Amino acid sequence: MSASAEQNRSLNFDDALLEIKNVTLRFGGLTAVSELSMKVPRGSIVGLIGPNGAGKTTVFNVVTGFYKPTDGIVEFDGKKLTGLKPHKVCEAGLARTFQNIRLFYNETVLENVMIGAYVRQKGAWWQNIIPFTFPGAAKEEKDIESASLNLLARLGLDSQADAVSSSLPYGAQRRLEIARALATRPKFLLLDEPAAGMNPQESQELLEFIRRLRDEFDLTILLIEHDMKVVMGVCEYIWVLDRGALIAEGSPEVIKASPKVIEAYLGKEGLVAGASEEAANA
Amino acid sequence: MKIRNSILTFLAVAALGYFLWWASLNLDRYMLRIINLIAINAILGLSLNLIYGMAGMFSLGHAGFMAVGAYVSALLIITSDQKVKMWILEPIAPWLMNLHTSFVVSLILAGLAAAFVGWLISLPVLRLGGDYLGIATLGFSEIIRILIVNLTPITNGSLGLKGIPAHTDLWMSYGCLLVALFFMIRLMKSNFGNVLRAVRDDEIAARTMGIDTFRVRVLAFTLGCFGGGVGGALMGNLITTIDPKMFMITQTYSLLMIVVVGGLGSITGSILGSVLVTTMLEWLRFVENPINFGSIQIPGIPGMRMVIFSVLLIAIIIFRREGIMGTREFSWNWFFRKGGVGR
Ligand SMILES: Nc1ncnc2c1ncn2[C@@H]1O[C@H](COP(=O)(O)OP(=O)(O)O)[C@@H](O)[C@H]1O
Ligand SMILES: [Mg+2]
Numbered sequence: 001m002s003a004s005a006e007q008n009r010s011l012n013f014d015d016a017l018l019e020i021k022n023v024t025l026r027f028g029g030l031t032a033v034s035e036l037s038m039k040v041p042r043g044s045i046v047g048l049i050g051p052n053g054a055g056k057t058t059v060f061n062v063v064t065g066f067y068k069p070t071d072g073i074v075e076f077d078g079k080k081l082t083g084l085k086p087h088k089v090c091e092a093g094l095a096r097t098f099q100n101i102r103l104f105y106n107e108t109v110l111e112n113v114m115i116g117a118y119v120r121q122k123g124a125w126w127q128n129i130i131p132f133t134f135p136g137a138a139k140e141e142k143d144i145e146s147a148s149l150n151l152l153a154r155l156g157l158d159s160q161a162d163a164v165s166s167s168l169p170y171g172a173q174r175r176l177e178i179a180r181a182l183a184t185r186p187k188f189l190l191l192d193e194p195a196a197g198m199n200p201q202e203s204q205e206l207l208e209f210i211r212r213l214r215d216e217f218d219l220t221i222l223l224i225e226h227d228m229k230v231v232m233g234v235c236e237y238i239w240v241l242d243r244g245a246l247i248a249e250g251s252p253e254v255i256k257a258s259p260k261v262i263e264a265y266l267g268k269e270g271l272v273a274g275a276s277e278e279a280a281n282a
Numbered sequence: 283m284k285i286r287n288s289i290l291t292f293l294a295v296a297a298l299g300y301f302l303w304w305a306s307l308n309l310d311r312y313m314l315r316i317i318n319l320i321a322i323n324a325i326l327g328l329s330l331n332l333i334y335g336m337a338g339m340f341s342l343g344h345a346g347f348m349a350v351g352a353y354v355s356a357l358l359i360i361t362s363d364q365k366v367k368m369w370i371l372e373p374i375a376p377w378l379m380n381l382h383t384s385f386v387v388s389l390i391l392a393g394l395a396a397a398f399v400g401w402l403i404s405l406p407v408l409r410l411g412g413d414y415l416g417i418a419t420l421g422f423s424e425i426i427r428i429l430i431v432n433l434t435p436i437t438n439g440s441l442g443l444k445g446i447p448a449h450t451d452l453w454m455s456y457g458c459l460l461v462a463l464f465f466m467i468r469l470m471k472s473n474f475g476n477v478l479r480a481v482r483d484d485e486i487a488a489r490t491m492g493i494d495t496f497r498v499r500v501l502a503f504t505l506g507c508f509g510g511g512v513g514g515a516l517m518g519n520l521i522t523t524i525d526p527k528m529f530m531i532t533q534t535y536s537l538l539m540i541v542v543v544g545g546l547g548s549i550t551g552s553i554l555g556s557v558l559v560t561t562m563l564e565w566l567r568f569v570e571n572p573i574n575f576g577s578i579q580i581p582g583i584p585g586m587r588m589v590i591f592s593v594l595l596i597a598i599i600i601f602r603r604e605g606i607m608g609t610r611e612f613s614w615n616w617f618f619r620k621g622g623v624g625r
Contacts, residue, residue, distance in 0.1 A: 064490065090492030102487040104480045106609065114473050115480045119492025125474035125501070129465055141473055184492050 011236055017042040017188055017220045018063070018094075023072035025055075025062055032058040034244040035072070040188075045214055045221045047231040049255075050241035051264065056224045057099055059241070060190050064096050065089040076188070090119055095186035097177045099193045099224070105166035109157055109176055112165050113148040116183030148183060154216070155179045171202055175209075182217060189213070191223040195230045203227060207234045232256065240264070287614040295460065302452045314452065315520065316564050321455035322516045324556035325462050327540035328549065329509025334538075335546035335609075336470065337502035338482030340416045343403070344510050344537050346423025349430060349529035350399050351392035351511025352518035353437055356446045357381065358388035359519075364445055368438055375435040385449040389458075389515050396511020397504045399426070404503040408496060420531065430526045442525025443518075450520035458516060462509060466549055469505075478502055479547070532588055536563065539595055545607035554606050566590055 016039040025033040032055045040046055048056050061067045063074050065086040073082040076092055084092065095116075104112050121144060123137030152158040155175050160168060165176060174194060181189060194210070195203040207230060214221050225231045231238060232252040240248040240255060242264040248255060255261055305317055326344065333341045358381060365374050383391065407418040430437045437443075469475055480488045481495045488495050518524045536559060544555025566587040573580045598605065 066486075066489075085494075086489040087492045087494045090490060096490055098487070098490075102484050102490075104476075104483050104487065106483055107476060107479060111476045115476045115488070115493075116491050118473055118477050121473060125469075125472065128472040128474065129468045131468070144473060180491065 011041045011044055013039050013041055015042045016040055017077055018222070019075040020059070020063070021073050021075065023059075023062055023069045023074065025058060025067055026070045031244050033062065033069070033241075036241070036244075036246055038239055038246075038249075040220060040222055041237070042220055043214070043218075044236050045210060045223070045234055046237045046239075047235035048222060048224050048239050048241065049226060049228070049231050052226065053243075054241040055244040056241055057192055058244075060096060060192055060224065063089075063190065064094060087119070090184055090186075093185075093187040094190065095181035095184045095188070096190035097174075097181055097192055097194065099196065101173050101177050103165045103173060103177060103180070105164070107165060108162050109152065109165050109168065110145070110148055110161040112176060112180050113151055113183045114144055116180040117144045117148055119184050151179055151183060155182075170197060174198075178213070182213075187218075187220065189219050189221045191221065193224050193226065195225060195227050200229075203230050204233075206230070210234055283615070290614050298456065302456055306452050316560065318450060318452060318455045318520050319517075319564075320556050320560045321452075321459040322450070322513055322520065323537070323540055323560045324459050324553050325455075325509060325516070326513035326537050327544065327552035327556050328462055328466055329506045329513060330537045331541045331544075331547065331549070331552045332466065332469075332509065333503055333506035335541055335548070335552075336475070336478050336482065337499060337506075339408070339499060339503060341419040341503070341506070342416045342531070342534050342538075343400075343419030343423035344506075345529040345531065345533035346419075346426035347396040347400055347507040347510035348514030348517065348533065349423075349426055349524075349526070350396040351514035352524045352529070353430060353443070354395040354511070355385075355388040355392040355515030356443045356518050356524055357436070358383045358391060359385055359447055359449070360443065360445065368441075368444060369435070371439055371441065372434040374438075378436060385447070385454075385519070389512055392515035393508040393512040396514065397508035400507025400510070401500065401504040404500045408499050408503065420534075423529075423531075423534065427526050427529055430529075437526075440526055442523060442528075444523045446518055446522045446524065448519060448522050450516050455516055455520070458512065462512075463549070463553075470549065482547075535588070535591075539591060542595065543598060543605050545605035545609060547609040548605070548607035548611055550610070550612040551605055551607035563587065563591075 018038075018040040020036055020038040023033055023036045024031065034055075036059065038048075048059060050056055058067065062069050063081065065081070065084050065088065069082060073080055075081060076089075076094065079092070081089060081092065081094075104115060107115065121140060123134065123140045127134035127137035128141055149158060149161060152161055155178065157172060157176060157179060160172065165173065168176060178189075178191070178194070191210070195206050198206060210221060210223070211234060213219060223231075223235070232255075235252060238249065238252060238255045239246060240258075240261050247264055248258045248261045250258070302317075305314065309317070326348065330341070330344050333339050333344075357378060360368075361382070362379050365379060368374075403419070403422045407415060407422070410418060431440050433439075470478070477488070477493055477498060480491070481493060481498050485495050488498075514529075521528075540555035540559045541552060542555075543558055544551025544553070569582075569586045569590065570584055571582045573582070
């Protein structure tokens, strides 16, 4: 499947799964996000890009309930998300990964995924402590285990199910973080720089992987990247942030041609200078 | 494999039972008390480990919850005759006079009362976040103690309670320990056990995964306090007298030693820690007595035990942070693999 074929899919902005309405967030005197509005069409893969410190991660933190916006609201599937605690946001169907991977490093790969599945677990904690009395809860827990193993198999991690997560190589840790997010059964997946620290070949594989995720798990995906190649290759629509403000949005072609973007993002160091940014990020 | 392990566990329990039977017939009262204390301290260590080791909340309040349990149980099993005689400073509250239950019921109520107090305290304290937890729980535990000193009509104040029926025998204390172990192992093996560790290891990631970390912490804290209350009640019924001085910070400190020596987050560790720390605490009593070297007499220094203990704790923190077990657990599979690591 070629990138351009992907981009020809028409996007229906009237059917937005996530809508950010005029969000502003100030940290004291610093305006990290300024009057940002975005509509993410259901079923799309879209990107949020911008130089380091532009406010991309802050947008994720607002959407997932870690920061309360100074102004504006976020809606998910037509319902207000702003004001919900992070765990409620997850319950509503949003899952995310972190720019710096945050696994449960003392737990095994399988346990990491099972922890992700807990949010959908119905049996109460005490039902699994008392033996024989609650077969339903016991069966549910068994099912969670096998579903988690199944999920790991789909992401190619099943052979490491019993390994402690900290022992995985970097790329596998990234995939495990995604697997854990998927275990919460989200409708919407936010990926914060999924290609960070990957070489070009790995990034290429990641693109395929992200597309597969969207199709197989019926997801809408918003990803943050500063590696332009990754974004252009997979995203159907892109927003560009610079110092908290939206400076451009549109299809990859539009973004590539936008003088503002070239100036703010690429112009400074040129297209090839992505490498130096990567070094600064490492 | 599973059947083998079940059989081995059964045999181990039977062996313990045989040992207890033998001990109750052959050992003197002093030895029996120490063996009882090992079980009680193990229960207390496990409950503190649930709070501190498994859920990552540094609590210095355990002595307070023990006190709640010990008093509730004692007040429920002392007869009204005894009560009339004991309250000499102020008369006993009338409603308390004829309150009476069996020992086992009093144990459960002791746990519930401590859990309730712990729950109440945890609501404001756990909102503070990690850094203040130790100080805040220490403060609350001291408040509980001072309340006990001053609520004379209910607690007999600083005189304490005497003549508590000695219900705690080996069967009772080890029975309770086995029950505690059983539930603790099942808890930590369930997915909720994974969630507890997740909250401890990375709060932000846990919240992102839809876990209400506040609720999970409150729950773990409350459960730990239940254990503290039951342990306190068993302790009261073993020693047969309780007074507010028993539940000072040094008591919490001993439990902390058990948990840290054994390994934070390890059930096996708390058991081993209890055996070690309990026997050492007894053994170290000699340093508090006068010692004679021929004609030279070294006077006993009260509190010297705790000094030595503190030095040991510091040594452990410096040289072996993870304690004996780290976060590992004993398992039969590990036992047969020998040298392998069981989780
Ligand atoms: N919790 C915070 N408190 C204060 N400033 C913050 C906080 N989080 C982010 N910022 C600031 O907001 C700006 C945007 O940060 P961030 O969203 O992480 O950028 P990006 O992800 O685009 O690289 C930066 O200047 C950063 O220092
Ligand atoms: Mg960022």
